[in-house]
Amino acid sequence: MRSDRHTRAPLRLKIAAGIGLAFLHLPILLIFLYAFTTEEKSYQFPPPGLTLKWFAVTWNRPDVWEALGLSVRVASISTVVALTLGTLCAAAISQTRFFGREAISLLVILPIALPGIITGISLRSAFNLAEIPFSFWTIVLGHATFCVVVVYNNAVARFRRMSGSLIEASMDLGADGFQTFRHVILPNIGTALLAGGMLAFALSFDEVIVTTFTAGQQATLPIWMLEELVRPRQRPVTNVVAMVVVLVTFLPILAAYYLTRDGDQISGQGK
């Protein structure tokens, strides 16, 4: 609140903001609501009754566990791949100067700007050409393409704020490359990597488009949900799973937001 004149928004603006928020969040609340409904074949409003039994049903369905397990594994390994490649890319781009640096930086970011369907089609044809059978690993590769970008963006921003002479100072004080990475670079970019990794995990966890092109018979959790909605049997199970997905993706994104926000104090020390 910088000035008293702006402390009270006009009523009409408040209503507009309320409508906007409702538009964004009511559908999500509906999903939560229908996780508790007693009617399992169609979504009628209002729900005829409320029950907790779908949580038990979900818990006992092996296909849910299978899909969840696959999603978690894919997201974890994509994140690890992204952390490695993204950090290396960011280090190369920000610590050295070479011809075409900006172009390469753009090429690294491009996959996230490309529509997922293009990434999906191109990967599918590439896998076909190389005669790679669709498997767990093709899904991971597909996800890694955009996960790398998220890590890269976070890491490169932190690298830019880190004074280049810190690395030289460390070497000067007797630390070799590995020691410098461990004692100076990692502590300074650690929170950025954690934030990037969490975002990458969340992105991978709810990815549908690229996955449909790169998965074989396996279904990740989002794909499973899509399939489940088609047949009207135990529908609220899908809603229960949706709640879980919201929690699993929302919490890391929230944490990533707080981590990068505080990052200023960690490496933004001025001269």
Add this chain to the structure above:
Amino acid sequence: MPHAVSFQKVSRHFGSVRAVDAVDLEVEPGEFFAMLGPSGSGKTTCLRLIAGFEQPTSGHIEIFGETAEGVPPYRRNVNTVFQDYALFPHLNVADNVAYGLMIRGVGGTERLREAEAALEMVKLPGYGARKPGELSGGQRQRVALARALVNKPKVLLLDEPLGALDLKLREQMQDELRLLQKSLGITFVFVTHDQGEALSMADRIAVFNHGRIMQTGTPEEIYRRPKTRFVADFVGSSNVLSPALTQRLGGPAEWASLRPEDIRLSTEGAEAVVTATSFLGSATRVTLDLAGEKLTVLHPAGAPVPAPGAKVRIAWDKAALHLMGPEA
């Protein structure tokens, strides 16, 4: 005893830019050595060559008799105080100072004790628990100094160590650095573009220009007997007289340097016109036009100052006119 640092025909080229061009240099053990020059003159690259951040394109470097080419910075017994101090922002002051000891595997209590001793040496006792972000510029510099000295380097390199400090602090640090250097007996090599700093602190100075050393000598030699026009002009803004003017003033047809404080306004001698005056406090700088060439005179405070446009006569002791040869 070998030289502390010795350069033999050392060059460092970046593409077509000759940052350092066939430099020969010898720094003696225990010496306070200054590398002085304008920006882009190659002095910082020379410092980085000693530290190991750069490798020579050609030539040979020795540090205390040991070949330095190909040896990475972390295997050289040389430490650097960086221009921006480069303190590790995620570590507190004590851990910053103890960093080199930690890397060498010195135990926790032992290295913190040594770090505190080093902090005491730079007059920051008890500052160990603070973060670099909480310190002033002058304090950060002392921490950077302690962090380098705690490793007991054979050569300490300082890159524009006082550049970011205000005038008063700078003068204080000049004295302290000199005292510290004399008491520790460590060879100091420092880079500066400030000739006053080089003259007041260094035992010997190398004046750099365009990647080459123009002259090496004691501050007195550099100041009194510059070998080239560049040195005369850069070190203390001496008047550089063209061969024609030197001849007109009764000397041989050679380039000459004449210090502003050696010229006095008098009743006899060459006639000149005052073009400008500026008050400096302890003296007044009088700019003269002497037969079409610009000449500055440091006129002591107290004496009456001629107004611009006035005609004056100037004189100097014959010994003050320093000849630099016809091709300087």
